[in-house]
Amino acid sequence: SQQGEEDPQALSIQEGENATMNCSYKTSINNLQWYRQNSGRGLVHLILIRSNEREKHSGRLRVTLDTSKKSSSLLITASRAADTASYFCATDGRRNAGGTSYGKLTFGQGTILTVHP
Amino acid sequence: SAVISQKPSRDICQRGTSLTIQCQVDSQVTMMFWYRQQPGQSLTLIATANQGSEATYESGFVIDKFPISRPNLTFSTLTVSNMSPEDSSIYLCSVSLTLYEQYFGPGTRLTVT
Numbered sequence: 136s137q138q139g140e141e142d143p144q145a146l147s148i149q150e151g152e153n154a155t156m157n158c159s160y161k162t163s164i165n166n167l168q169w170y171r172q173n174s175g176r177g178l179v180h181l182i183l184i185r186s187n188e189r190e191k192h193s194g195r196l197r198v199t200l201d202t203s204k205k206s207s208s209l210l211i212t213a214s215r216a217a218d219t220a221s222y223f224c225a226t227d228g229r230r231n232a233g234g235t236s237y238g239k240l241t242f243g244q245g246t247i248l249t250v251h252p
Numbered sequence: 253s254a255v256i257s258q259k260p261s262r263d264i265c266q267r268g269t270s271l272t273i274q275c276q277v278d279s280q281v282t283m284m285f286w287y288r289q290q291p292g293q294s295l296t297l298i299a300t301a302n303q304g305s306e307a308t309y310e311s312g313f314v315i316d317k318f319p320i321s322r323p324n325l326t327f328s329t330l331t332v333s334n335m336s337p338e339d340s341s342i343y344l345c346s347v348s349l350t351l352y353e354q355y356f357g358p359g360t361r362l363t364v365t
Contacts, residue, residue: 168354177256177344177358178295223294238283238348239310242295 141224141243149251154211156246158224159204165227167200168240169209172221181209181222216252221245254279254347256357264363265335272331273360275345280325285354286318289342298343301328335364 141158148154158167166185170178184191184200184207191198197210211218225240255278265271275284286298298318299309307320321329332339342359349355 170356178346178356180353180355183353225295238354239285239297239300240295240346240354241297244294 141222141246143246144244145247145249147249147251148214150214150216152214152250154214154218154248154250156209156222156224156248158207158209158243160207160224160226160241160243161205162226164202167198167207168225168227169196169198169207170223170225170242172223172245174220178223211248214248214250216250219248219250221247254281254349254355256345256347256355258343258345258357258360260360261358262361262363264365267336267364269335270331270333271335271362272329273343273345273362275328275330275357277326277347279349281347281349282325283348284322284328285346285348286320286328286330287344287346287356289344289359291340295344298330332362335362337364340364 146154164186166183168183169181171181172178182193182196182198184198186202195212200207207224223245224243227240257276259274263271284301287295288298289295297310298313299307299320301307301320301322303322303325317333319331340363342361344356344359346354346356
């Protein structure tokens with residue numbers, strides 16, 4: 136099974152700075168998703184990028200995907216104290232014979248982001 | 253989107269006992285998933301629960317330890333059986349509404365003493 140690895144494991148920045156988190160994976164994927172988790176609570180879906188896309192934006196978030204390097208990055212611009220959370224990448228790489236994804240996600244180890252006011 | 257609730261939100265249990273976690277969705281969904289997040293770790297998929305069929309378990313997880321029910325398209329339960337301290341984790345259910353997006357419940361924080 137594929138495993139996602141993220142770096143850095145922890146990132147501490149000042150409010151207003153940009154935060155970049157990286158994710159690597161090992162096998163072919165259909166899409167890659169980024170999630171946020173506040174203090175061990177439920178996950179919030181942030182953004183999804185499909186395997187045929189290279190870059191995607193959503194508000195202050197920018198995600199890139201390099202399938203040749205099997206890596207992705209999440210950039211949060213103009214960070215806020217409220218962005219303090221754990222961020223996980225997750226890959227969806229399984230399809231049945233008909234080409235439909237089962238939706239099983241493999242998560243990276245996560246990056247703990249702390250934004251100081 | 254989907255609104256997912258889980259019960260209980262947290263519990264402290266004694267070793268050797270069992271706990272059943274409920275997951276309720278506000279819309280009908282075909283696929284539901286159960287994940288485990290051990291302390292300080294990432295999420296690991298336990299099983300896929302589809303209505304009308306047996307749950308499909310991932311490597312390392314077995315039905316005797318984590319029996320799952322899926323009686324209808326809006327509800328599922330996960331039981332953690334014969335618990336040990338190693339089962340202390342956050343358990344999350346999720347649903348897949350489209351081919352690409354998943355929504356997660358708030359999680360159940362389990363502590364086994």
